[in-house]
Structures are given as structure tokens and as C-alpha cells.
Amino acid sequence: MANKDRLYLGIDLGGTNIQAGLLGADHKLLATDRLKTKAEGGEDTVIKRIGKVVDSVLEKADVKIADVDGLGIGAPGAVNHKKGIVINAVNLRWTDYPLAKELERTLGIPIVVDNDVNVGTWGEFIAGAGKDYDELLGIFVGTGIGGGLVLNGDLYHGHHLTAGEIGHTVIKADAGLGRRTLENLASRTNIVNQLRQLILANHPSIISELTEGDLGRVRSKILAEAFKKEDPLTLEVIGQAAHYIGTAIANTVTLLSLPCVVVGGGVTEALQADWIELIRDVFEEYVFPPELSKCKIVASELGDDAGIIGAALLAKQRLEKD
């Protein structure tokens, strides 16, 4: 395919799925595909499966690998982005794995690796809800809570390369172990656990009906339905989670004087604008100085594609800078 635009592949490598996309001009995805990760098969299996999903995306887009300028990949866990190494990824069972080197050998194009949350944050910064700002916090609320920072127009990794771990900040200093951090208090895992416990303790909720009594089935979709139908118990538990998230965002904006926060992740996708509104109300109450309430708190625009778009855009940034 003749194309004057530079082409980049983006991969979102998760413990369960590998998502891939080819990014063209104007930050548009020309083709996407996904495949099970099968991490249990070991590192070589995962590398082969990345190769397979890349082939499929290129075929769909009618592009040869030789016409692709580079590939970016977001990996779960601790990453040394400078060396392209996954230091530790529990979901993949990887330790000190030279992902960039291995993929470069297989695919024959330059590879850029970063943490999956950083990659999603970069996507929102360049092509999503944060594109009008020079700095931002990206916060993603799902089974856990991850964060990424863009400061002075670039991803901020920090001296030890682990920056952004907002989910592990303590916001209830005197609470017991496992009840102190933002992730403890406001992840979907905790929202669902709390709802289950309250329902089992005979608090009435529409969720009993929606799950047909099988509380193991509570996922974001059911949460969203109960939230939309204004189930009082769901509103209470989700309101509390939003309160903690708004507090942690206020802390970060107070510390870093940011102009924008992008809120994403599965819970945000499911609950949408009303959820952002709850978070924003608490943020505005707690941020200091009060003038910082002008900082924008906005929902992710790229949703589930933030990872693949961000990875491709990060490859573009790093490789065109060199």
C-alpha cells in the first residue's frame, strides 16, 4: 500500500487478551484485532501470538510489515521503558523479560515498550480527552486502580520508573490493613465485594433480581444497570467509591497543580457521566487552593482503544524523536 503517512502498530498486552491495532493518519485505527494471551504457555507462546495478531491486523489493513515504522506495546506491571524490559508482570508470570528485544527479533521493526496504564494515559493525552492540555493525570478504575502522569508534555516515569501509582496512595490513614488505599476502597473489586456483603446481610437491592440471586455474576454491566435504575444500595456504594476517587484526584491536583484529569477504565465506561459528576463534586470540595477547581475532570474518550492507540502514538513519539 502506498502511504506517505507513517504507520505504527499498537498492542495492549493483557493477562487475558492481546489487542492490536494499526494507526494511520489523524489518529484513526485502520484495522484492529484481538487474541487470547495464553500466558500459561510461557513467553515464547505470547511472542508468537503477538506475531499472529499483528499479521491479522496487517492483512485486514492490506499493509506489509515493511511499511510499518514501529510498534508500541503496553504491558501490565513494572516496566523499564528505557531498556524495553518487563521487570515484573504477575498476570503474565514474567520477570525481567526483554520484550522489546524479543519482538524486534520476531517482527524486524523498532519496538517501544511501556506500562499499560502509561500507554492509555498517553493515548488520551495525544488523541483523546486530554488533547487540549499540556499536563494530565490519567486514572483508570477497573478491577484495580492505575494511574499515569503527563508532565511538561511528556510521560513522567520518575527516578525509579514506577510513577503514577495513585491506586496505592493512602487516603484513610488510620484504617486497618487492606482498607487504607484508594484501590482498597474504590476499585470495582471492592465495590462488588461491598455490594455482595450488604445484600447477603439482607439489604434490599435490585442487584439480587438482576443477577437472579447469583451474586458471583456482578460485573460492570450489572452495576451500570442498577446505578441507572437508581437502586439505593448501589447508589450508596458507588457514591462512596466516587468520594474516595475524587479525594485522591484532589490530592494529586493539589500536589501537581494540573489542568486536566482523564478518568477511564471499566467502571467509568459502564457508569459514564453521572459517575464523573460524583467524582468532580468531591474533587471540587477538597482541592487546594480552591482556584484549582477549574482543573477539568473528564471521562476517557478512547475507552477500550486507549491502550492500542496510546501504544502506537508512543512508538511514534519515541521513534520520531530519536
Add this chain to the structure above:
Amino acid sequence: MANKDRLYLGIDLGGTNIQAGLLGADHKLLATDRLKTKAEGGEDTVIKRIGKVVDSVLEKADVKIADVDGLGIGAPGAVNHKKGIVINAVNLRWTDYPLAKELERTLGIPIVVDNDVNVGTWGEFIAGAGKDYDELLGIFVGTGIGGGLVLNGDLYHGHHLTAGEIGHTVIKADAGLGRRTLENLASRTNIVNQLRQLILANHPSIISELTEGDLGRVRSKILAEAFKKEDPLTLEVIGQAAHYIGTAIANTVTLLSLPCVVVGGGVTEALQADWIELIRDVFEEYVFPPELSKCKIVASELGDDAGIIGAALLAKQRLEKD
């Protein structure tokens, strides 16, 4: 005076005192002096008194103003360092005051203005406890709690120029108004209030003796004496404050992946190494990932001079960069 080294003046402008110093080679102060601020006399009075203390310092050092390359000044409150304006300083009763312009007109040398806590942080970064690091948090515990950030080798101000306000981060999310933030929970103001209340409620403490029953006399010095003598009530209240400070530091290092935190301010000056030890213990328990416990938590080295040294060094950095 013949001098090939460039000379910079540093001013620490407080609500009560103006401190000034002339910085020579090797970050050594050639002369210092101080004068009451007399902010109640209005802006012109303060400008004149800055001029007066500068004259005195220059005379002591036998240096002419014409041989000084610039002056840095740290002002309390919100500052626009780019424009040299004090946006709001409650202690000085100033709003949108063009401090750099007014001083430049009076003294005839280039002026650099920043927030007092930023200036102290910069002093520790270049010439004090943080000089071996590329990034750090400076946290100053006194009547309030202030913070400054150096990221990627430069002071970090943030988009809205207010960055560093760690004292206003919430660490007890469910506590009542006035009991939520770090400053609410761990400033000297709160330490002293708590001790007073407990003593008035008949908790025994050596402080009753040290103040001869006049609890209005509790200052850092008396706190330090009671702490050194291991007065149980003092140990309890100060231990609790250290717990909250260690938590807020852990949150900041978790978010920014820093290699170093410098702890200063009146309370730190008074309590010294044992206080740092208490803070470090909590920090190490709460920081994430656990590997970040290698971040150094150290006491300020410049103490009360951090402001004037930092201001002079900031003038040097900004003016030599231009």
C-alpha cells in the same frame, strides 16, 4: 571588592522577619542579616526595609551592589514566578503585587521571585541534603506544612503554578472538616493544640512543668525538651504527627517515584534525627511498590538558611540560564 565569582543576594521574606544573605562561591554565605518585616506599614515600607537589610549585608561583606549579579527572593503565599508577582500573601496583606518590578527599580539589579517553600526546596536540592539527587520533595513542618517539588532537575510549578501543597492533601478521607488534611493533622499548630487539650483534660505531662503551667508558652523548643526526655504524652502526640507525615510522604513518592525527600521546618529543626526516624518507619510501611523504600528520607541540612541560600541559588540558575 575584586571577585571573579558571580555574587547573588538571597532574601527570605516572611510575615515577621526579612532575612538576607550574600552568597559567594561554594554556596557559602559571605554575610547575613535580618530585620522586622513591618508588613502593617504597607508595601512601600517592606520594599524600603528589604533595601535596608540588603545594604547592611553588602556593607558587612564589603561588596557594592554593582558587583552583585542578581537577587532571589522567596515570598510567602501564591507567587507567579514567571512574572515576578506575589498573587496573594495573607501574612503580608499583599494581592497581585509586582515584587520583582518594584525591587528591580529600587536596587537596580535583576530580581527573581518564587514561593518561599519552593526556594527552600531549591536550596536543599543544590546545596543541602538533596544535592546528590535529580528529583526530590521538600516538606517543611512548622506552624503549617508546605512542600516543594524538584522534578527532572528543575523546580516544578505545575500548570497553575501552585504545585507542592502537600499540607493540603487529604489523608483521612472520612474525618470531619478541619481534621482531614496533613496540615490539619500534623502541623506544630495541631501538635501543640492536641497537647494542650490533653493536659487540660488532666493527662500528666512534663510539659506542665516546663511551661510552669502556662500552656500558651509551648513552642518547638519546649516540644523538643519534652520529646528528648521521653515524656509519654509528647511521644504519643508527636508519634501520631510523624505517622501522618510519613503517610503523606509515602503517597507522594508512590505517585512520583522519587529518590529523595528532604524534611525541614521548625519542628524538624527542634526534634532532629529521632523525628526523621519515626517518619521514615511509616514511609517504608506505606510506600508502593515496596522497592521505593530505598528513597532517602533525610533532614534538611541548611536549616533556617535554606530560604536565603535557595533564593540566591535560584536567582543564579534563572539568570545564568537566560
